[in-house]
Amino acid sequence: MLPAKNRLRTSKDFALTTKTGVRATSLSLVLYLKTNSQDLDQPQIGLIVNKSVGGSVVRHRVSRQLRHLIAAHLGSLPKNSQLVIRVLRNQPNFESELSDLVPKVISKALVNA
Numbered sequence: 001m002l003p004a005k006n007r008l009r010t011s012k013d014f015a016l017t018t019k020t021g022v023r024a025t026s027l028s029l030v031l032y033l034k035t036n037s038q039d040l041d042q043p044q045i046g047l048i049v050n051k052s053v054g055g056s057v058v059r060h061r062v063s064r065q066l067r068h069l070i071a072a073h074l075g076s077l078p079k080n081s082q083l084v085i086r087v088l089r090n091q092p093n094f095e096s097e098l099s100d101l102v103p104k105v106i107s108k109a110l111v112n113a
Contacts, residue, residue, distance in 0.1 A: 002067050006074060008046030008082055017046070017084045022112055024105035026097045030086040033105045035078055043077035045070055048086040062087055062094075069095055073102045081109070 008014060021034030047066055049059045066085055077083060083105075091097070 002045060002071055002074075003042075005042050006045055008044040008084065013044070013082060014046055014048070014084055017082045018048075018086070021082070021084070022105060022108040024101045024108065026101055028087065028089045028091045029094060029097050029101060030088065031101045031105045032084040032086070033077075033081055033109045035081045035109055038080065040080045040082075043074060043079060043081045043083060045074075045077075045083045045085070048084060050087065053087050053090045058090060062090060066094060066098070069098050070102075073098070076102065076106065078106070078109070 008017070017034040018032045021032040024031045024033075045067075047063050049062050051059070053059050053062055066087070070083075070085065085098075087094075
């Protein structure tokens with residue numbers, strides 16, 4: 001579970017991160033990372049799980065699973081960053097894809113910074 005201070009909430013923040021952030025893609029996930037000039041003391045994370053993934057129960061299960069998995073990566077994300085995870089399709093386990101994509105998107109963000 002992600003603490004409240006680590007949740008990305010506003011549609012404006014989601015739009016800015018997906019439009020201007022760096023991107024890393026796999027078969028079922030797309031990660032967008034934007035480093036801000038704002039004074040954020042913790043990274044913020046948001047999820048986009050479309051209806052194409054499944055019904056409401058499936059989408060909420062996927063969201064819970066991803067929130068649990070990304071909590072382990074909070075320490076590796078830059079403090080002033082916003083991360084959006086877009087789910088393209090359902091998988092039984094996202095752990096390997098997420099552990100591959102997080103370092104990729106962080107390195108891309110640091111190069112572009």
